[in-house]
Structures are given as C-alpha cells and as structure tokens.
Amino acid sequence: MTWEPVIGLEIHVQLATSSKIFSGAPTTYGAPPNTQACAVDLGLPGVLPVVNGRAIELAILFGLAIEAEIAPYSVFARKNYFYPDLPKGYQISQYEMPIVGLGRFEIRLANGQRKFIRVRRAHLEEDAGKSVHDAYPGLSGIDLNRTGTPLLEVVSEPDLASAAEAVTFMRGMHALVKFLGVSDGNMQEGSFRCDANVSIRRRGTNILGTRTEIKNLNSFRFVERAINYEIERQTEVLETGGKITQETRLYDPDKDETRPMRSKEDAHDYRYFPDPDLLPIVITEADLVAARAALPELPAQKIARYLTEYALNQDDAEALISERGIAAYFETLVMESGDPRLAANWVTGEVFAAVNRARIEFSRVPVSARELAKLLVRIGDNTVSRSIAKQVFEAMWSEGGTADQIIADRGLKQVTDDGEISALINSVIAESPEQVAQFRAGKEKVFSYFVGQIMKKSKGKASPQQVNTLLLEKLNEQT
Numbered sequence: 001m002t003w004e005p006v007i008g009l010e011i012h013v014q015l016a017t018s019s020k021i022f023s024g025a026p027t028t029y030g031a032p033p034n035t036q037a038c039a040v041d042l043g044l045p046g047v048l049p050v051v052n053g054r055a056i057e058l059a060i061l062f063g064l065a066i067e068a069e070i071a072p073y074s075v076f077a078r079k080n081y082f083y084p085d086l087p088k089g090y091q092i093s094q095y096e097m098p099i100v101g102l103g104r105f106e107i108r109l110a111n112g113q114r115k116f117i118r119v120r121r122a123h124l125e126e127d128a129g130k131s132v133h134d135a136y137p138g139l140s141g142i143d144l145n146r147t148g149t150p151l152l153e154v155v156s157e158p159d160l161a162s163a164a165e166a167v168t169f170m171r172g173m174h175a176l177v178k179f180l181g182v183s184d185g186n187m188q189e190g191s192f193r194c195d196a197n198v199s200i201r202r203r204g205t206n207i208l209g210t211r212t213e214i215k216n217l218n219s220f221r222f223v224e225r226a227i228n229y230e231i232e233r234q235t236e237v238l239e240t241g242g243k244i245t246q247e248t249r250l251y252d253p254d255k256d257e258t259r260p261m262r263s264k265e266d267a268h269d270y271r272y273f274p275d276p277d278l279l280p281i282v283i284t285e286a287d288l289v290a291a292r293a294a295l296p297e298l299p300a301q302k303i304a305r306y307l308t309e310y311a312l313n314q315d316d317a318e319a320l321i322s323e324r325g326i327a328a329y330f331e332t333l334v335m336e337s338g339d340p341r342l343a344a345n346w347v348t349g350e351v352f353a354a355v356n357r358a359r360i361e362f363s364r365v366p367v368s369a370r371e372l373a374k375l376l377v378r379i380g381d382n383t384v385s386r387s388i389a390k391q392v393f394e395a396m397w398s399e400g401g402t403a404d405q406i407i408a409d410r411g412l413k414q415v416t417d418d419g420e421i422s423a424l425i426n427s428v429i430a431e432s433p434e435q436v437a438q439f440r441a442g443k444e445k446v447f448s449y450f451v452g453q454i455m456k457k458s459k460g461k462a463s464p465q466q467v468n469t470l471l472l473e474k475l476n477e478q479t
C-alpha cells in the first residue's frame, strides 16, 4: 500500500452529572420534550450561568487518568453560530484555555504491540438541543431537553494509523470513562459519540494530507466502516489526479458511505471570545493533590497487576476490568477464595454466561462474590467437582442459599471413596461385555463410554480424576 491513513478523533463524552453544566435543570434522558430545560438553558435575557462543580471534578479525574496537564487556569468561551436548536446563538465551550491539556493513552494493537496515542486536549462545553423532523408533517420541532448537558470533548492528535486503531482507541476511552464514572457511556442515548478526522498521505512522507471530518458517529462499527470508506474514497480521488476538499461529511449506515454535509468552517468563523458571564476555572495545587489521592487504580494498572500477580492472560484481564463493578467482584472473589485463576475462570465463564442468559446488568448479579468464593473453596478442597459446582451455582443464582447448604441438602458432595468408585466401575464393566471386548481389541475410544456410564450411575458425583485412574487400572487388569 502506497497510501498511509492518518486519523484523529474528537470524542464527545457526556458527563455523569444530575444537572446541567450551567443551570440546575435535570439531565434526565427520555423525558417529554422541553421539560428539562430552564431559563438559563433557553438563553432568556437577564439570566446568568453558574458552572456545575461536579463537571469540573469529572474533567480533572479524566485528565489525571490520561496523565494530562491540568490547567491551573482555564476559561469558558462563546462559540457563535446560528442554529434552531441553539437558542442563545452561541455555545459555551472552551477554546484557547481548555481545562485538560496534553495527555496520552496507551492502546494495544492487534499484533500485541503497544502504542501511545497523544490526547491534545479535553475541554468542557455544553450540548445543544435537538431538532425533531418526524413529529409534525411539513414542520420541524425543537426539543431543548439536551441543551446545556455537560460534555467533555476529548481531542486526539492524528496518531491513529487505521480504522482498527481508531476503534481500539475509542473503545479504550469508552471503557475508561465508564470505569471512572465520568460518563455512563450509553452510546444509544448519545452519551459517547465521536467525529473522525481522516486524511491519507504517501507512505514515507511526514506532511499531513488534507482531511475530512465525519460527524457524529455513535457506534464502534460505524466508526470503523466510515473511516474505511473514507480512506478508500480519498485514495481513489488522489490516484485519479483529484484533490481532497476539506469538508465535513456525514456517514450513512444504510448505504455504508459518507456524503458531504458542509464545507469545513474555520475557527475564526465562530468569533470565539471569552464568556463575560463566567469566571475562569482556577485549580490549585492543593485541589490536584486531593484529586490525585482520590484516583482509583486505573484499568491499565489493574490489567498489568492481573497479569503479573494473578498470572491471568490478557483477554481475561481485559474482560474483568471492562466495568468497575466486575473488577471489584473479581477482586473480592480472589481475596476470599485464594485462587485467582479459578476466580477468573468463573467470572468470565459461569457468571458472564448467567448474566447474559438473564439479560441483566452485572451489578444485579444475585450471587455475591463472598458466597461464590465459598463455592470455589469447595471445588478447591474436592467437596464438589467442577461440573457439580455449576449445578450448585445455578441453584444459588435462582433460589439463593449458601453453597454448603445446597451441597448438603441435595447430597451433591463428591464421591471420593475408592471403594465406592470401584464398586460403580465394576458394575458398569459387568454390564458392558461388548465394550470391554472392544477395549481389549485396542479400541481405546470406548474408554469415554465407560466414564460416561460411571458418572451417570454416580449422578455426576464421582470424582472424575479418580474414575479415570481406577477405570484404567481395572480395564488393564482384566486384559
């Protein structure tokens, strides 16, 4: 390939505050139109915005998590443009002095290599309202519920070299903001969406090509497809001697293509200026010391620790930190059971499967980590086999109760007595002369037939290892 893609993302993260960024109106999603906006959001004359302290805290939390400089002094600016869903005629954003400066975020590429993606800045801003085009024939409605919702816009450097890298970065950011509780990350509700800036250049050159910006991508799949489409389109234009126009484009998922939306506006078109209604944000060294102290162990740090301390593999470690609640559950399970590998297998296996079957959030798992740990201890001390343990877990899940109680009530204790197991083996051998003959004739596959019959007779309770050893002894004895 002679062309090299260059991609930078602008990710809009809706901050998890209960009220707007400059007013006390609620941020509830899905409420009837125009019920969640107050005079400030509507930009009525005479009102004054007051910044929401929680939005600032969340921005700082995010900034620290990407090792960014936090600006001791940052400023809100007015970005002026006209649109029906923007009643004030300007959006309050940050321009020259954003709250979060240069940071970086590490991603793992498909080939296992790691790469730092630089984050140029992250700034606070308010969201606009929404035009509704399908409610009234021939007319458009305006819903201002969304107006003033706090956003953190995260701007990457153009460090991403493929659609797959861009998606990996976006997924990593998504996991991070959810993990930190900076955002609920709900992509269907628009809490996490991105604009992708795409250009290509000849391999080996350093100057950036002309870029296009694809607006408002709200799924990982769309990001990947839109970028790939755009790379192909630009390649074709340049190879046939054409030129790329710098413009804003829209991705149409039905046609799987991007279309021009408008020519790209320049910053000066917006007439940015500091908002005279708002004070600058001042963050002291003491604020930062406190914020750093409150920073939890981050997903990347947890992964590294799970690999070294618990000897887990990368995939399991990633699955276990995908939500903060899952990581907490897993870590309690490890502490209480003392067996990290078994704990990881159970969370990523049985627990995830049960969560999927029940279609619930992980936080609703009815079996606590403490109770599950007691079951894992019973696997460890050979009270139950792994397959019986699954039955016990299902009972704990659907009916409640402790592992020990269920094992006792249902007589599920593993049979580990050699004499008892030998008796089972003898009776199966006596019942199966044909299979014994086959085994003696060298057909080793029938071994599993015997194991199956014995396990069935024991109702799954015979210790599988003991059955294997004793059965082999007996079959060989008789040949």
Ligand code: ADP
Pocket: 006, 007, 008, 009, 010, 155, 156, 157, 158, 159, 197, 198, 199, 208, 209, 210, 211, 267
């Ligand atoms: P604007 O503010 O006009 O959208 P910026 O220069 O701030 O433009 O860049 C916005 C995003 O575009 C950033 O994520 C940046 O990495 C990316 N970007 C800038 N130039 C290019 C380019 N030539 N190719 C790909 N991405 C680019």
Ligand code: MG
Pocket: 010, 195, 213
């Ligand atoms: Mg932009």
